[in-house]
Amino acid sequence: MSEQGGDPACWADRVCEQCGRLIEHExxxxxxxxxxxVTGPPGAGxxxxxxxxxxxxxxxxxxxxxxxxxxxxxxxxxxxxxxSQRQNEIVTRAAGSSTGAYVRGGYATVYDGVxxxxxxxxxxxxxxxxxxxxxxxxxxxxxxxENVQTxxxxxxxxxxxxxxxxxxxxxxxxxxxHVLRDPPDGVDAVVDLILAGVADGRFRYEVSSAAAxx
Numbered sequence: 242m243s244e245q246g247g248d249p250a251c252w253a254d255r256v257c258e259q260c261g262r263l264i265e266h267e268x269x270x271x272x273x274x275x276x277x278x279v280t281g282p283p284g285a286g287x288x289x290x291x292x293x294x295x296x297x298x299x300x301x302x303x304x305x306x307x308x309x310x311x312x313x314x315x316x317x318x319x320x321x322x323x324x325s326q327r328q329n330e331i332v333t334r335a336a337g338s339s340t341g342a343y344v345r346g347g348y349a350t351v352y353d354g355v356x357x358x359x360x361x362x363x364x365x366x367x368x369x370x371x372x373x374x375x376x377x378x379x380x381x382x383x384x385x386x387e388n389v390q391t392x393x394x395x396x397x398x399x400x401x402x403x404x405x406x407x408x409x410x411x412x413x414x415x416x417x418x419h420v421l422r423d424p425p426d427g428v429d430a431v432v433d434l435i436l437a438g439v440a441d442g443r444f445r446y447e448v449s450s451a452a453a454x455x
Contacts, residue, residue, distance in 0.1 A: 275370065276304075276340050276350040277439065280357070281378035282407040283397055284385030286424070286431070290378065291353030293432045298349035306354015307397075309336045320355070321402045333360050337367025344370060355406070358415040365448045374444040376435050377420045382407045384423075418443050 279291045288305070295303040309332045310320060318325040320332075336354065343350045356364050358377075365373055380388075382404060389395075389403050418438075424431045438444045 274344065275372045275374055275445070276344050276352055276368065277374040277376060277435065277444075278340075278352045278354075278356055278364070279376050279378065279435070280353075280355060281380075282355070282385050282410050283399075283403045284388035284392070285378040285380055286388065286428070287353045287355075287378060288395075289428055290431050290435070291351050293428045294435060295349070295351045297432065297436065300347070301349040301351065302343040304336065304340050304343065304350060304352045304354075306336055306352060306356070309339075309354075319402070321406055329360065330363060333363050334367040337364040338369070340364075341368030341370050344368070357410060358413040361415075361446065365446060368448070370448060372445055372447050374435075374439050375419050375446040376438070376444050377410065377415065378424055378431070379407075379410060379420055379422050380424060382411075419446070 277294060279287050279294065281287055291303055291305075295301040310317070312335075313328070313332070318328050320329050333356065336352070336356075340350055340352050356375075361375060385407050386400055386403050389398060389400065421431070421434060424434070435444070
């Protein structure tokens, strides 16, 4: 199996010399063979940024992590509760496996969901890939709470759980290069920052070669 690394980025003005596509945004990543994981606490902007990222590619998949919890028909435990640990491990493996399948199928794949640094090795191993791009959006706690209170069309609205998960992300051990603290308000500006980081390897997370599928 060839290494699942990301293709080089193109910084041309109009047409990419490698893929021949018209460049509408800069930076332009002409191909993507590692998934981009966009994570963070509730209200961090994961879903909006994930959708905008997926739109930057001509053949892409947006894997919505919340849906994997929605598959739990009975006996579901709120995933921010301590007793949900085993459930969350199972859901994380299922989400990682699905994400890896789309990547191996040739799609530029963006994952939007809560994958804390404490679950990153579990998710990454489940993809069966050699690497992924891990982006942690971390606005201020108050900004996240405000976003949760004011957004529409989302089932989650628990302020206390939002604060709890924000604290967990803020205290988690992760290389600082993966973290976008206080990202700008404009979605396109955040997407540009992420694609620039993908291009220069800032967000790369290497998975043990023993975990990669042939």
